[in-house]
Amino acid sequence: MGWVETRRRRTSLGPGSRPCDVCGSEDVSLTESRRVRQGLDRLNPAFKAEARRYELCAGCGSKREPA
Numbered sequence: 032m033g034w035v036e037t038r039r040r041r042t043s044l045g046p047g048s049r050p051c052d053v054c055g056s057e058d059v060s061l062t063e064s065r066r067v068r069q070g071l072d073r074l075n076p077a078f079k080a081e082a083r084r085y086e087l088c089a090g091c092g093s094k095r096e097p098a
């Protein structure tokens with residue numbers, strides 16, 4: 032199933048709203064993750080590059096919903 036894997040592109044949108052809940056690090060960034068069109072998606076007219084936003088901690092890698 033590896034050939035249909037979904038790739039996502041991450042874009043940093045700036046600093047997060049508050050320190051990490053898990054490890055307390057202040058190195059948290061608001062991140063947008065967007066699907067990258069590839070493979071069969073190129074033939075799919077219904078493809079949507081849905082974007083998700085979350086806050087990502089650089090210290091422990093945890094994600095949470097943006098405030």
Ligand SMILES: [Zn+2]
Binds near residue numbers: 051056089091
């Ligand atoms: Zn953390």
